[in-house]
Amino acid sequence: ASPQTAKAPAPKPAELRPVEPRNGQPAGFTPPAGFTPANDDRQKDYKTLLHSLNRRASSTVYWVIAFISLAWIAGAGGLANLLFGPDIWKIRTFDQFFARPELIGLAVAAIVPIILFWAFAAMIRRAQE
DSSP: OOOOOOOOOOOOOOOOOOOOOOOOOOOOOOOOOOGGOTTTOSSSSSSHHHHHOOOOOOOOOHHHHHHHHHHHHHHHHHHHHHHHHHHGOOOOSSHHHTTHHHHHHHHHHHHHHHHHHHHHHHHHHHHHO
């Protein structure tokens, strides 16, 4: 018969306790300002809070949309020239314009997206505020 080895009882898990602060940190240690939560409503510096509320959003989005709008109009003019020929540049009155319904469709296709571009730009600017 072989001798049976008695198994030692498994060690009991350590009791759970709260994590203690490290020796170098006081109990009320807070991380640097760059690591605070975005929704922290405890502002320590009143001037910083006031400055963040008074900061104006950048107007760069309007300049970008102005450039895109000009490019869109130039593209619509180039497309009109390709589709309908140089005769479209000889239109001088509204009667001549309304006599060609394809130009009305082209005008709508050129103007409506520009209105949407500016609406999106206004929403982006408001979101930055």
